[in-house]
Amino acid sequence: MELVIRIAAPVMDKLRAYHLGSEKRAEALSYIWARAVATRKGVVVLVPHNAPLLLFAPDCFIRQSAGNVQLAPDVLNGMLVEFARSTFNCLVNVHDHWFDERTRFSGIDDADDAAFDSYLRKAFEPMLVQRPEIGMARPIFNLAVVLARAGIDARLVDVRRKPRFFPATRVSVVGDRFERLAVGMGATTSTRDEIFSRQKDFILPEQQDALAGMSLALVGCGGLGCILAESLARVGVGGLTLIDDDMVDTSNLNRWQGGIPEEVGQLKAEALGRRLHRMFPKLRLHVLAKSLFDPAVETAVATSDAIVAGLDNDEARYFLNRAAVQYSLPYFDAGVAVAGGEADLDFRIRYFAVLPGTTACAECTQFTLIDRESAIEAFLDKATAKSRRAAGYVLDMPQAATPSVYALNQRAAALLTTEFLNWVCGWRPTATTISESWRDGTFQRADRANFPEGPDPECPVCSYYSGACGTEPLPRPLAHRAHVRELTLSPIL
Amino acid sequence: MAKPKPIVIDGEYREVKPEARVIDVVPNDVTSIVTHDGALIPRSEFARIPVPAGFQTNLSNINKG
Numbered sequence: 200m201e202l203v204i205r206i207a208a209p210v211m212d213k214l215r216a217y218h219l220g221s222e223k224r225a226e227a228l229s230y231i232w233a234r235a236v237a238t239r240k241g242v243v244v245l246v247p248h249n250a251p252l253l254l255f256a257p258d259c260f261i262r263q264s265a266g267n268v269q270l271a272p273d274v275l276n277g278m279l280v281e282f283a284r285s286t287f288n289c290l291v292n293v294h295d296h297w298f299d300e301r302t303r304f305s306g307i308d309d310a311d312d313a314a315f316d317s318y319l320r321k322a323f324e325p326m327l328v329q330r331p332e333i334g335m336a337r338p339i340f341n342l343a344v345v346l347a348r349a350g351i352d353a354r355l356v357d358v359r360r361k362p363r364f365f366p367a368t369r370v371s372v373v374g375d376r377f378e379r380l381a382v383g384m385g386a387t388t389s390t391r392d393e394i395f396s397r398q399k400d401f402i403l404p405e406q407q408d409a410l411a412g413m414s415l416a417l418v419g420c421g422g423l424g425c426i427l428a429e430s431l432a433r434v435g436v437g438g439l440t441l442i443d444d445d446m447v448d449t450s451n452l453n454r455w456q457g458g459i460p461e462e463v464g465q466l467k468a469e470a471l472g473r474r475l476h477r478m479f480p481k482l483r484l485h486v487l488a489k490s491l492f493d494p495a496v497e498t499a500v501a502t503s504d505a506i507v508a509g510l511d512n513d514e515a516r517y518f519l520n521r522a523a524v525q526y527s528l529p530y531f532d533a534g535v536a537v538a539g540g541e542a543d544l545d546f547r548i549r550y551f552a553v554l555p556g557t558t559a560c561a562e563c564t565q566f567t568l569i570d571r572e573s574a575i576e577a578f579l580d581k582a583t584a585k586s587r588r589a590a591g592y593v594l595d596m597p598q599a600a601t602p603s604v605y606a607l608n609q610r611a612a613a614l615l616t617t618e619f620l621n622w623v624c625g626w627r628p629t630a631t632t633i634s635e636s637w638r639d640g641t642f643q644r645a646d647r648a649n650f651p652e653g654p655d656p657e658c659p660v661c662s663y664y665s666g667a668c669g670t671e672p673l674p675r676p677l678a679h680r681a682h683v684r685e686l687t688l689s690p691i692l
Numbered sequence: 693m694a695k696p697k698p699i700v701i702d703g704e705y706r707e708v709k710p711e712a713r714v715i716d717v718v719p720n721d722v723t724s725i726v727t728h729d730g731a732l733i734p735r736s737e738f739a740r741i742p743v744p745a746g747f748q749t750n751l752s753n754i755n756k757g
Contacts, residue, residue, distance in 0.1 A: 423757035509757035516755075536754040549754035565743050570752040592756045608757070634751050643747045652741045 201241035201368040205527040207248035207556030208374025218295035226268040232287035235340035236668040247666025248556030283334030302347035350381035414438030416503040420467040422454035423509030426612035438483035441468040454605040492679035505529040513574040520561040533615040545638035563658030714738035
């Protein structure tokens with residue numbers, strides 16, 4: 200069982216300024232209202248960019264010293280009254296060990312967290328059940344966090360269970376760059392594999408370790424996805440969940456990297472998984488030969504570190520954009536197209552990235568990345584969706600046979616992999632949108648320096664759905680809506 | 693060096709930096725503005741970061757994988 204915590208960078212920036220500022224000489228306490236979701240794999244806590252964050256002024260504390268802090272009872276009560284009225288199900292208390300580089304909870308923290316949790320379980324939760332006018336009855340996830348200068352410790356607290364504390368497994372900051380926080384005092388695992396010796400001068404050891412610790416949801420295992428999978432594994436990504444319910448067809452073999460005639464008729468995700476296992480025996484593989492809209496896929500995506508997609512339809516992108524924002528997951532996507540005819544043939548590539556809470560999403564960016572109308576049509580009508588997926592690569596000529604698509608997919612996969620590595624390693628500002636035209640010789644790269652577009656405050660996805668996790672259903676085609684909800688809001692520790 | 697841009701807000705002539713956006717030069721409490729040709733621009737739009745000049749913005753048809 201894992202406890203995965205994702206914090207949007209704008210919130211983490213405020214927490215660091217408040218708790219770890221250079222003038223800091225006394226411990227402080229803050230609260231965040233967040234959302235948590237329990238899955239069969241554990242618990243995911245999400246702190247989106249617009250999560251209510253309560254940073255208290257010094258006069259809110261009745262005691263504040265270098266190593267101790269206590270909030271005034273009326274301030275704490277006021278905060279709890281407001282929290283009760285909200286729909287958030289996770290109350291996060293944050294304090295700091297500002298004097299430590301790395302840290303862990305102290306014995307005093309254990310006693311304080313247990314005492315506060317006893318109040319939540321014996322008084323607060325029953326009160327919500329007995330007096331609905333105070334707030335919606337719901338189980339509360341009680342998350343305690345302690346910040347240090349170069350690390351964090353975090354745990355769910357529930358005094359009804361043994362053990363009372365459920366420690367965090369992974370804590371990530373979702374922003375312009377990948378950031379995995381060092382949890383507790385344990386040594387970080389190190390990947391010193393000879394395979395990566397030729398890239399060590401540009402991908403530093405700690406970045407190689409970060410790649411090894413990552414689990415990515417790879418959506419689409421077709422012409423582009425199979426190259427992406429191998430590219431990501433080859434640079435050292437440690438875990439891949441392969442998601443695709445399609446089967447290998449003879450006509451795929453002109454572009455399905457590594458494909459052999461014997462694999463025709465097999466599920467793409469399974470065949471690709473077997474091939475990857477032979478190439479990379481240490482790779483953590485999870486194969487989901489299911490529709491993207493299957494609830495099991497939502498669980499797998501929710502517990503991954505990022506989404507990487509090589510898709511052939513916009514309804515899947517529409518779904519993934521919402522999944523990325525609801526689960527605070529970075530989402531990297533590439534696509535290709537062929538345009539023109541013999542006289543003006545063009546090969547085009549497009550890449551985009553959504554970094555929830557930091558960038559605009561695919562709905563509110565000023566770039567048009569998804570044909571929304573077309574996606575909604577496909578959501579409503581299964582036959583339309585099927586014919587669009589069966590269409591070829593040539594724009595406005597769905598029946599046309601396409602030249603050199605393997606090479607085009609290689610270019611798109613190389614572009615996405617490079618930008619993904621850049622997000623991890625920080626060689627230059629992270630790209631949010633790239634387009635390339637082979638005929639025109641154009642390469643247009645919008646990144647966080649030349650186009651620092653943030654979430655539109657009026658975007659319903661980036662505002663209302665941000666960090667909503669499983670509390671709001673993801674947008675599924677009509678044919679997939681009668682699904683059984685596997686996600687639950689109840690703690691199942 | 694680029695010359696300052698002349699603008700008129702509520703009849704008052706001003707010069708602003710050439711790279712200034714609408715949101716940089718209108719008062720904070722304005723929720724929308726009407727341009728000289730009658731177009732209404734809501735604040736959310738004029739607060740936006742401009743797309744780099746010359747970039748193709750409609751990429752929705754490059755969607756195969």
